[in-house]
Amino acid sequence: AKYKVLFLYTKSRKQPV
Secondary structure (H helix, E strand, O other), X not given: OHHHXXXXXXXXXXXXX
């Protein structure tokens, strides 16, 4: 699931996409 990877990435960056 790509959305999960993007979610973790966003959390790591602490920035909304």
